Every structure is written in C-alpha cells, then in structure tokens.
Amino acid sequence: MKEFPVTDRTRITRLPKRGAYDASTIYSILDEALFCTVAFSRDQQAFQIPTGFCRIDDKLYIHGSVGSQYMRWLAESKATLSISVTLMDGMVLARSAFNHSVNYRSVNIFGIPAVVTDPAELDRALEIFTEKMCPGRWADIRKPTAGEWKATMVLSIEIEEASAKVRTGSPKDDAEDMDLNIWAGVVPLTTKRQPAIPDPAMKPGIPLPDYLK
Numbered sequence: 001m002k003e004f005p006v007t008d009r010t011r012i013t014r015l016p017k018r019g020a021y022d023a024s025t026i027y028s029i030l031d032e033a034l035f036c037t038v039a040f041s042r043d044q045q046a047f048q049i050p051t052g053f054c055r056i057d058d059k060l061y062i063h064g065s066v067g068s069q070y071m072r073w074l075a076e077s078k079a080t081l082s083i084s085v086t087l088m089d090g091m092v093l094a095r096s097a098f099n100h101s102v103n104y105r106s107v108n109i110f111g112i113p114a115v116v117t118d119p120a121e122l123d124r125a126l127e128i129f130t131e132k133m134c135p136g137r138w139a140d141i142r143k144p145t146a147g148e149w150k151a152t153m154v155l156s157i158e159i160e161e162a163s164a165k166v167r168t169g170s171p172k173d174d175a176e177d178m179d180l181n182i183w184a185g186v187v188p189l190t191t192k193r194q195p196a197i198p199d200p201a202m203k204p205g206i207p208l209p210d211y212l213k
Contacts, residue, residue: 001022001023001024002022002023002024003021003022003023004021004022004023004026004159004160004161004162004163005021005161006021006163007110007161009110009161010108010110010161010162010163011163012163012165015165018165018166018167019163019164019165020163020164020165020166021162021163021164025164025166026107026159026162026163026164027055029085029087029105029106029107029164030053030055030060030085030107031055031132032087032105033085033086033087033107034052034132034133034191035050035051035052035053035085036050036051036052036053036060036062036083036084036085037049037050037051037083037084037085038050038051038062038074038081038082038083039081039082039083039084040074040079040080040081040082041079042073042077042079047070049070051064052129052133053083053129054125054128054129054132055128055159056124056125056128058158058159059156059157059158059159060083060109060111060156060157060159061116061125061128061129061154061155061156061157062113062154062155062157063125063126063129063152063153063154063155064152064153065151065152065153066150066151066152066153067151068153071153071155072153074113074155075113075115075153075155078112078113078114079112079113080110080111080112081109081110081111081112081113081157082108082109082110083108083109083110083111083157084106084107084108084109085106085107086104086105086106087104087105087106088102088103088104088189089102089103089104089105089168089188089189089190090102090103090186090187090188090189091103091186091187091189092167092169092170092171092186093171093183093184093185093186093187094171094172094173094177094184095171095173095177095178095180095182095184096173096174096177099171099172099173099174099177100171101167101171101172102167103167103168103169103186104165104166104167105164105165105166106164106165106166107162107163107164107165108162108163108165109157109159109161109162110160110161110162111157111158111159111160111161112157112158113155113156113157114155114156114157114158115153115154115155116154116155116156121156122149122154123143125154125156126144126154134211134212135211136209136210136211136212137211140209140211169186170184170185170186171184171185171186196208196212
C-alpha cells in the first residue's frame with residue numbers, strides 16, 4: 001500500500017492517532033468529496049477558493065475560465081497550493097458541552113499546479129469530473145467544441161504531500177459525567193441527491209434518464 005511521506009506540512013500533531021498517510025484512505029476521501037478548497041498566498045494576502053475537482057491516479061484536477069484572474073495567476077506563478085476537503089459524517093453529542101464533537105474525514109494536500117495542454121488528458125479530466133458529479137452523464141451530453149476548450153483552463157496538481165484525519169465513533173465523555181441523565185450519541189450526516197427538477201425550457205417529451213432516477 002502506497003504511503004505518502006510525513007512532512008512538516010502534513011504531519012498530524014493534534015490527536016495524531018487520527019492521522020493517516022496511506023493513499024487508500026486519502027484517495028477514497030478525495031473520490032467521495034465533490035468540492036475542495038484551494039488556498040494560496042498572493043502578495044502577502046491569503047486567498048481560498050471553493051471549487052469542484054476530480055482525481056486521476058496521483059493527480060488532482062481543477063478547471064475554470066481562462067478569464068478567471070485566480071486561475072491565470074496560479075498557472076503563471078506556480079505557487080504551492082494547500083488543497084483541503086472535508087466530509088462531515090455526524091454530529092457527536094456528548095453529555096457535556098466541552099466534549100461535543102463531529103465525525104469527519106478530511107484530507108489536506110500540498111502541490112504546485114501545472115496547466116494541462118494535452119488534448120487526451122483534457123478530455124479525460126473533463127469526463128472524470130462530469131462522471132464524478134453525475135454518473136452516467138458523460139455519454140448523454142454534447143462534448144465541448146474547440147472554442148469552448150479555448151475558453152477553459154484545466155490545472156493538474158501532482159499529489160506528493162498529503163495526509164488524512166478521521167474521527168469515528170461515540171462521544172468521549174469524562175467519567176464523572178457518565179451517570180448524568182442526558183442523551184448522548186451520534187446524529188449521522190449525509191449528502192443526499194434529491195429528485196431531479198426539469199428545466200422549464202426543455203423540449204416536451206424528453207424522459208428522465210435512468211441514471212437520474
């Protein structure tokens with residue numbers, strides 16, 4: 001099993017037993033999460049941008065407009081990015097206010113962006129991104145034109161430094177609180193897809209695709 005090196009930037013120092021550096025754990029979280037936060041520093045000013053992403057092998061991909069100021073700056077500066085994702089799995093309700101917590105799975109990655117120019121890699125990245133957001137969609141839609149590709153920038157980030165942090169399980173109450181007559185436990189949280197809402201401008205008679213049912 002592949003393990004990422006533990007660096008000063010990725011080392012879990014607070015509750016290190018919750019840390020994980022194996023690719024299996026890290027990639028499973030990345031592949032389930034739909035959005036990430038891209039953080040960087042520019043002219044001594046901190047920025048963070050939420051965006052969709054996908055993973056192919058050991059690379060993360062983000063995309064945006066060639067007119068996007070931050071995308072152009074990332075492409076030109078080759079600044080090191082800090083990219084994070086978090087999946088919230090539950091509210092952990094303890095007997096005391098102090099011991100309340102959440103169950104979560106999170107990943108933090110450091111890497112330098114590179115502009116993707118290879119047509120095959122661009123097509124693959126957009127296909128994987130589309131299928132991640134909506135499985136089955138890629139085979140059903142019109143593919144980008146040459147003009148649309150010229151208006152799109154795709155950046156790849158090699159995953160070289162990465163760590164995960166995970167909390168699971170029940171509340172961790174103090175021994176003296178265990179006999180209190182207070183409910184304690186976990187309230188699970190999930191991201192759930194709701195029934196599809198058709199576009200009012202859609203031509204009549206077009207059925208809902210099976211992959212959306």
